Amino acid sequence: MKVKGLMTVTEKSRIVGNADIEESGTTLSFSTLHSIMESLEWNNSTAKIPIVLGVDELGKPVISDLASLPHLLIAGSTGTGKSVLLNFFIMNMIGKFAPADLRLMLFDPKNDFKPYASLPYLIIPVINNPMELPEALNWVTGEMERRYNIFYKTKTHNLSDFNTRPETTQPFLPGDWKEVEDKLPLLVIIVDELADIMVSDARCEVEMSIARIAQKGRAAGIHMIISTRMPNKKIITPPINANIVSRLAFHVPSAATSRLILGRKGAERLLGRGEMLFRRSLNANPVHIQSAPSRHERLQMAQRESLCQAEHLFQSLQHQAFTEGEI
Numbered sequence: 001m002k003v004k005g006l007m008t009v010t011e012k013s014r015i016v017g018n019a020d021i022e023e024s025g026t027t028l029s030f031s032t033l034h035s036i037m038e039s040l041e042w043n044n045s046t047a048k049i050p051i052v053l054g055v056d057e058l059g060k061p062v063i064s065d066l067a068s069l070p071h072l073l074i075a076g077s078t079g080t081g082k083s084v085l086l087n088f089f090i091m092n093m094i095g096k097f098a099p100a101d102l103r104l105m106l107f108d109p110k111n112d113f114k115p116y117a118s119l120p121y122l123i124i125p126v127i128n129n130p131m132e133l134p135e136a137l138n139w140v141t142g143e144m145e146r147r148y149n150i151f152y153k154t155k156t157h158n159l160s161d162f163n164t165r166p167e168t169t170q171p172f173l174p175g176d177w178k179e180v181e182d183k184l185p186l187l188v189i190i191v192d193e194l195a196d197i198m199v200s201d202a203r204c205e206v207e208m209s210i211a212r213i214a215q216k217g218r219a220a221g222i223h224m225i226i227s228t229r230m231p232n233k234k235i236i237t238p239p240i241n242a243n244i245v246s247r248l249a250f251h252v253p254s255a256a257t258s259r260l261i262l263g264r265k266g267a268e269r270l271l272g273r274g275e276m277l278f279r280r281s282l283n284a285n286p287v288h289i290q291s292a293p294s295r296h297e298r299l300q301m302a303q304r305e306s307l308c309q310a311e312h313l314f315q316s317l318q319h320q321a322f323t324e325g326e327i
Contacts, residue, residue, distance in 0.1 A: 036061045054291035069246040070218035075231035075261045076250025081274040082227045083112045107191045134202040137209035147220040159221030187222045195230040214243035247279045
């Protein structure tokens with residue numbers, strides 16, 4: 001299915017960073033999430049954890065691989081499309097993976113993730129209280145170290161090696177006599193608003209956990225997507241800034257804020273309505289992208305469809321396991 005172009009009426013051009021960006025007029029042809037997920041680019045993607053960012057200036061889908069990023073920091077003013085994009089990322093993942101292959105940890109002080117409360121993908125219930133996040137991240141760092149210990153015992157280097165290792169006698173972990181799992185799932189942590197916890201007394205603890213996960217999480221199959229509406233140095237602290245280099249910037253209030261996020265100005269000239277700049281790595285040039293529509297009713301419709309698909313997949317896998325005598 002061909003994805004419609006981003007812009008249909010051109011009024012003028014703007015300079016965003018080093019890119020000359022055409023500004024759209026009153027008629028915009030936004031690409032929907034499901035049209036992108038029906039495109040050849042999505043179906044032929046070799047990404048291990050594909051996430052849809054939107055469409056480029058030619059109307060082509062932009063799909064990135066969270067596994068290779070391996071973490072993503074999103075920043076922008078309120079109402080520019082951050083939470084909508086996070087919802088789309090969740091839909092991408094639950095539409096691509098079975099619960100046994102991917103687990104989610106969601107931090108959501110705004111209750112935008114309420115529709116996902118019953119998902120079998122959740123490793124713990126959706127976290128709404130900011131003061132519960134430090135303990136959850138401490139658990140993640142412990143799980144990360146546990147996985148490294150398992151890799152050492154099984155003579156594997158990372159999650160992919162471990163999950164594809166030859167069948168052998170399962171070793172016991174030191175100190176607990178439990179056999180090592182046959183397979184470990186990917187774990188994705190999504191934080192919808194970092195500022196809510198970084199202004200609390202738990203700031204240092206959260207900052208340390210995020211830095212540790214960012215440094216070592218990739219090999220363990222643990223990835224983070226962190227969003228904030230307050231991209232300043234008190235929220236994006238030096239340890240976070242140094243360890244999460246992949247960035248998505250929506251509209252921000254100033255050039256100084258844009259430089260903090262992207263290392264250059266430009267995000268302050270974005271129009272909002274899902275328009276963003278994506279910097280894949282530290283030295284990469286930002287790519288101009290338009291995200292999927294942000295109308296509330298369309299988001300709810302997409303959520304319902306994705307949840308129904310995930311439930312159908314889960315039931316099918318349960319039936320298959322039952323018929324094969326695994327449960």
